[in-house]
Amino acid sequence: MNSEKTSKFIVIEGLEGAGKSSAISLVRDFIEKHTGTAPVCTREPGGTPLAERMRDLVKIADESDPLCDEAECLLLYAARAQLVANVIKPALTRGEWVLGDRHNLSSLAYQGGGRGLMDLVEVVSHATLGEFKPDLTIYLDIDPELGLSRAASRGELDRIEKQELAFFERARGTFLSFASKDDSIAVIDAGQTMAEVHKDILALLQSMEW
Template sequence: MSQTGKFIVIEGLEGAGKSSAIERVNAWFETHFPGQSRVNTREPGGTPLAEEIREIWKRPRQEPMANLTELLMVYACRAQLVETVIKPALEQGKWVIGDRHNLSSLAYQGAGRGLTREVAGLSTITLGPFKPDLTLYLDIDPKAGLERARGRGELDRIELESLDFFERARQCYLEQAASDPSIRTIDASQPMEKVQQDIELALAEALL
């Protein structure tokens, strides 16, 4: 695939402030790349079919969801989104801003659920060498992040997981960021103004 657009992803645990970060990223692009076409996506979800799967995936239910079922649903959503939205947009020269991507699966289903080998296999099958040009990882202590998430209202199935689950996920995020120069870590525990400044600095360093 001849990729002419850019794929920028925002990652982080629950309560890290991804929604605010995505707003800031979009505003930054409006300022520095006026007229550049952009597409915003989210995972799991981002297409009508993937959104239907997301609704099943996130909603608490009486029947426990097997870890492998959760994993397969995530990659079904991702494959649909990448093949029908992200890659076509990039080929058209558009920039894609993603709310989560494969790094979430490495952290949540891989480290959190103990399915690292399965995540690696499905990633190879569905994505191959395809990856974001830049990932902004919003790092926050899981306890503080979950407190923020609770302040938003009712928690979804993932947000109801144990603190240990999110500790494992965070450790994976940090390890991946340390080994991959395309991942920039932002301290999300700072005041929002400082977080936004760090986001803009990371974007400028990577893209200007």
Template sequence: MKHDGLFIVIEGLEGAGKSTALSVIQQWLEQRFPGRELVNTREPGGTPLAEEIRAIWKAPREEPMAPMTELLMVYACRAQLVETVIKPALARGAVVLGDRHDLSSLAYQGGGRGLAEPVSALSGITLGTFKPDLTLYLDIDPAIGLERARQRGELDRIEQEQLDFFQRARQCYQSAAAEDDNILEIDASQPMAAVHQAIVTALESRL
């Protein structure tokens, strides 16, 4: 898909600091591209329909959610978001800033759940060759990240997973970053100021 827009994604495990990183990126983009439309998205979610699915997807419940159900719900959300929000925004020449995208499924459902082949198949069906122009991956030890998440308050369904789930997800993130030049890994265990400077440096070097 050819377009005049720009699609940037932030990725990372729980507690990696994505929320503050998004603020840093948005501020940089507003300074770098003054007057240009900026669209913020999040996954799963980002549209009214996808947000309804997200609410079901994230909430702890007595009935265990089957891994394949979890995976299919994620891609239902992603297909809706990409087709109704992201692609139209890029076609208008907007800058789209995404809180997670397809790499999250590779890590969480592919690595964490052991569903690498279904993830690859669904990614091909729903996205084809569509991908972000740049992904910033905030890398952190899962034990540290989960402790940060606990300090924020009550954990959601995914955050309640065991440590080894997140360790597998991290391995997938790191492998993807090592293989794809459009995925830049940033050490999120550094002091916040250092992380934010690394983000700005990465943006300036690529954009």
């Protein structure tokens, strides 16, 4: 690998309990060693003051006014549009690397596959993002039952994490379907030990031409 600075947008994806946080830390350190500069780190939904407020609307359940599936989808894309326009694209233009905790693939999987709103997701995705996409997406694949068990052990679950198992099974199937058709999406077996997962991620990063 060379040390020439060329901005890249890398995203970590996965179901709840897949180990995204530790993977993000690993990739962040790799990017900093590779480029000499820490990447701009983002999370979705969120990442800007306004987008963080939208995150709260999506994550927090209000029994008096349940968030409908279509509104959830639109809020997520509104937050994503803010983040891309105000953080991600400006950083890439400056020559900085960006490391994202989730991006558009999550909406395709969760709202498209999980909620059954793929037609809406694809229309809104095209309208808000056009052809913009990550240079690399690392999808941490895990059996939903195992992932949810891990997530529950961390503490109280949010509104999304409380969805039925079938929702996450549909989401996983959608993640894998898109990965099978897109060379920029790499699948890592997240059911392994953390050490094994990290070894596979590093091997992936080291094998790529940057």
